[in-house]
Amino acid sequence: MPNKPIDALFQLVKSLEKSEKRNFKLYVTRNTAAENLKVIELFDALDKMSEYDESILLKRTKGIKKQQLSNLKAHLYRQILSSLRLIRDEQNIDIQLHEQMGFARILYNKGLYLQSLKVLDKLKEMARQYNQITFQLQAIFFEKKIEALHITRSSENRASSLVEEADHVLGALELTSASSNLSLMLYDWYIRHGHARNKRDEEELDKFFARHLPDGAGKGKGFYERLYVYQSYCWYAFIRQDYLMYYRYTQKWVDVFEQHPEMIRVETLQFIKGLHNLLSAHFDLRNEAGFAKTLKRFEELDQEPIVQENDNNRIQSFVYLQQARINQYFLRGTFTEGLDLVPYLEEKLEEYKLQLDRHRILIFYYKIACLYFGSGENEKAIDYLQKIINWKVDLRTDLQCYARLLHLIAHYELGNVDILEYLIKSVYRFMAKMGSLSPVEEEMFKFLRKSFGHSPASIKEAFRKLLAKIKPYENDPHETRTFAYLDVISWLESKVEGIPVQEVIRKKYERGRKGKG
Template structure:
């Protein structure tokens, strides 16, 4: 038995639409001899199967055990070739690669003039769409051909190609530096989350300033600006400057509206920019603008003009659901938000081969927070356990840390405090291991640990003391991150005022609107 989720061929076949399957069969059957080919038989078998069983394939006589590996590889390649020929998957980049391939064939046949003509058109298309890497590749190819195809204009042609190659090289180097910086910062953010102290702040700030290349704004094209805005966004997220996050995510999305043809060529970046714009508004607690942008976002991704493919479908699902949840958290409408749980779980199952572990864990944490807001603590604990028991440690460490803290609070509220002492010790050890034991968490653990020694009549007074203590950290540059993940203040106020967390959050939401 092979693991379905890890077998690339099985995953690829199950991702095909009806039209893509039909096209593959037409493509594979273009020659009569292929009608009964083994790879067609294997395709039909896997298409109808709910799971991948190598033994069953061999037993049916489709292929021998020794041939199976090679047949799978051959089928995989044929499916990709078929998809490449599909108009659905054609874009400027695929057109450029096709034209370069055609020019290469003509070059090897010695038809230099025809090859140069195709390359010249392809170069113009690449430059118009800021595909500078491909434009550089084309110029280098033109230089090779010009050394073999002598024309009367060789001197001016040589100068022209040399200048083009130099300019494109400078652009590509700048783009590479900016994209490298952006990628590194994004990697840091996923692993560590927000900075936790002065040392981390100085470390990430020095890294950002040292690696940010010098540039003239007038020299920046679409791609250079895009990577620049991304790098600033990731940096500001980590240092918790959410107003700057909003500004740079807004610049990111506006860049696409200034260059509308880039939306079709780079739809993933367009979606991500919009998502981070909405995420920034959530962190700024600007419910009105968040709702407005979410409405525009949904209208855009569902319009007939917006590009459609499997990857975009998954991203639209993630970003729409995440921001809908964020609105419910801001409004305190946890019961209404619970209607999203089933569609989210169905979406996770539907896209399980295309959503990474990190984003699934984020969904689980938000579902746990919904249940906590509804005072359904056992359900909350169940989803937090999915995160706590995940041993990969490849996701954001801060998410794992706060999942454990929220779990402690949920256990207390659920009256499941018979193992609280053990859990407190485990959480304490884990936070120290992650270097994430800070003032807010220390105070929370100390409070929960002392609950067994407090008389029931004194509990409310202890809640008040903790609230006063934690209020000091609401605007602390590093401690405030605790309140992003877990609204401890609202929980304490709900216990003090004998109201639900939802009521407290709703009251705060109305107050923000009035202000």
């Protein structure tokens, strides 16, 4: 079911840990003003609600009138953020740098210019150590202001050294900004459209990439300059389904962190995302050994305090780690074994529902549906696919298309002849409208339309002919997307051989292992 709009204050209250709630109440009750007592009443009522409902909220807060609610909610929101601000995070570089900047301004306002400059020098050193270019720039601008307004005599050639330093930092910032812009725009392209669907999409993408790729990309030596260039190439290759190139740049993405291990603490989510993409590259290339090695590294990271003690890191790590574990079941053809993971996934999706975006939830629904389909439990697969189909089509149109196609095939497997004719027309129209019909899918629809006329004796031969038509597309770059979402060939082979689809995939996996051994 599509997400309902979530009240921001309710979402914030529900995100708090027990210790944070306790700290908030101590912070608010430091004085007993009547407004603060109402704030606590409102906080307690929100904390006890499972879903936000303003009419129920007003009934539970007798001391609050409807006309007061808006102002009290805004006040409570600010109070919660202020209380959280007081819980100092020693591990957060941003907070430490902000604190140093605050100290420098306080000293400056007291007229202690030299002391302020010393703090700014310390700030710049920490910012350089952790590649925080924007903080370096803020500190330099503040230093320039002090030097321009006061006679400090802090050092010889102070003006020229500050100008040189500012130019260097601005150059690095410009390249970082341009690269991060390109990376973000490419990621947005993928979220909205999925993979390039045809030659025209590829040509448009190539022009877009060439137009926005900054001059000097790949020549930068700084952490962020390199990271965002690697990310840009990574998304470009992924959208084009050039999985070898995708692998090379996801590996570079992870390697830049290994070369700067101090940045794992600063940019934990970027490292998590890099590991996720490297796992996806190994999966797309069917490199099970590389996949297993990267998964082990990810599992180790997941247990570290930098992940477990930060809500955002912990939730995103859950998302990507569980997707990787499901993909491992897909690689090995152990779909039924993977179903043991579903209750845990359902529990966590409910727990994190206020923090997870729809895109992540849709992917989980599709992967769970694939686990059930691969295990032969088509009714359960349909249940999860229906959740995707019923969602408003405003992102990942490719996922919507393949959810409908798999939904159709699951009904075919169940022999639901009464609705198959309608579904075939409906799904075909939807995929055609979205510009998502490939030659493989066209062949499948032709087969499905004629399948009603096949007798039980002739259907296996019909499957064999369809497999012969589709098999040549297996290594076609423009068909990679089709096989990535739905292993049509393994499904057809299972129909021809008369064995479950997961057994077909498991045999391929075992043959691959023996071949590499």
